[in-house]
Amino acid sequence: MILPGDHPDSIARAVATLAAGELVALPTETVYGLAADAGRDDAVAKIFAAKGRPSDHPLIVHVPDAPSATHFASSVPPVAQRLMDAFWPGPLTLILPRRAQAGAAAAGGQATIGLRCPAHPVAHALLLACAQASPPILGLAAPSANRFGRVSPTMPAHVESEFGASLLILDGGACPVGIESSIVDCTRGVPVLLRPGVLTREQIESACGERLRDPLDMPDAAPRASGTLASHYAPTAKVRLMPAGMLQTALDVLGADAPRIGVYARTAIRARGDSVRVRRMPDDAAETARQLFAVLREFDDQQVRLIWVEPPPDEPAWDGVRDRLRRAAAG
Numbered sequence: 001m002i003l004p005g006d007h008p009d010s011i012a013r014a015v016a017t018l019a020a021g022e023l024v025a026l027p028t029e030t031v032y033g034l035a036a037d038a039g040r041d042d043a044v045a046k047i048f049a050a051k052g053r054p055s056d057h058p059l060i061v062h063v064p065d066a067p068s069a070t071h072f073a074s075s076v077p078p079v080a081q082r083l084m085d086a087f088w089p090g091p092l093t094l095i096l097p098r099r100a101q102a103g104a105a106a107a108g109g110q111a112t113i114g115l116r117c118p119a120h121p122v123a124h125a126l127l128l129a130c131a132q133a134s135p136p137i138l139g140l141a142a143p144s145a146n147r148f149g150r151v152s153p154t155m156p157a158h159v160e161s162e163f164g165a166s167l168l169i170l171d172g173g174a175c176p177v178g179i180e181s182s183i184v185d186c187t188r189g190v191p192v193l194l195r196p197g198v199l200t201r202e203q204i205e206s207a208c209g210e211r212l213r214d215p216l217d218m219p220d221a222a223p224r225a226s227g228t229l230a231s232h233y234a235p236t237a238k239v240r241l242m243p244a245g246m247l248q249t250a251l252d253v254l255g256a257d258a259p260r261i262g263v264y265a266r267t268a269i270r271a272r273g274d275s276v277r278v279r280r281m282p283d284d285a286a287e288t289a290r291q292l293f294a295v296l297r298e299f300d301d302q303q304v305r306l307i308w309v310e311p312p313p314d315e316p317a318w319d320g321v322r323d324r325l326r327r328a329a330a331g
């Protein structure tokens, strides 16, 4: 059921559900998360089961503030502290060394843990209420609230369509960021960008005072991260990235014979008949991030067979959107 997230009764009900070892969906500024008490391996196991996600893929643990990170992290390297100071609460996840007894199931058994302090007021209210419960719930393990390999949800209705009406979903409206947090690994001596989000490389580098490395630059293989699998975030329809000119030509050639196609482009595209659904991609990267997953889901709901997308501009502000589109197209 979907409950108003800004109501204290909803928060109390969510805390009681989590304390009983059950799952709750919560809004964050990036996407909706499917949450469990990070301190209970039995509760965390339900997340993996519900998502159909392999249990050795680590989840992100959400905390109410930066000091709470030390419940799960055995240390906070200086570079991580600088990033927390600059971006928490906000759309940034830090990979830190894990405390031996904390969040083992959430971390997928790894010696590291992904931590994030979300900026959404409903997420914040829930995390605070959890911390104040007795016994306290010190963190919420929460991957995106979608089945494994599917597009992340940015609206309560998306979550309900993934997991059904029995799940308690806190309604926080449409997620203002729209794509998942940037992930920086702070356990390798140098900061490594595992997943781009809406924060630009430049913003992150200027906060840490160091160049960000890419996983491929690192000598050892990157830890398992499902958000970094080549084909992830895929809608049901086949996604293809195509320059606007080619896209227009293909539509012109197909004419009235075009199958159901969803088109998402910044350039104005002409299409005949109503088998082709055209959505205009905004000129602004942040605006596009906000609507991207909802647009992909709408195309799926309209049962298009193909989604043709004009590649985003080759600019740093578009890194997160470009990354998600590339992965969707690899599906």
Ligand code: TXA
Residues within 6 Å of the ligand: 028, 030, 031, 032, 033, 034, 057, 058, 059, 060, 093, 095, 107, 110, 112, 113, 114, 116, 118, 142, 143, 144, 145, 179, 180, 181, 183, 194, 223, 224, 225, 226, 227, 228
């Ligand atoms: O914006 C977000 O980050 C959303 C909201 C709900 O907070 N969460 C999210 O979670 O995207 P999820 O589980 O779908 O993606 C988490 C990513 C995965 O790629 C996971 O493998 C990686 O974070 N990750 C988590 N812990 C890690 C660790 N210890 N080492 C390496 N990667 C880790």
Ligand code: MG
Residues within 6 Å of the ligand: 143, 144, 152, 227
């Ligand atoms: Mg995910």
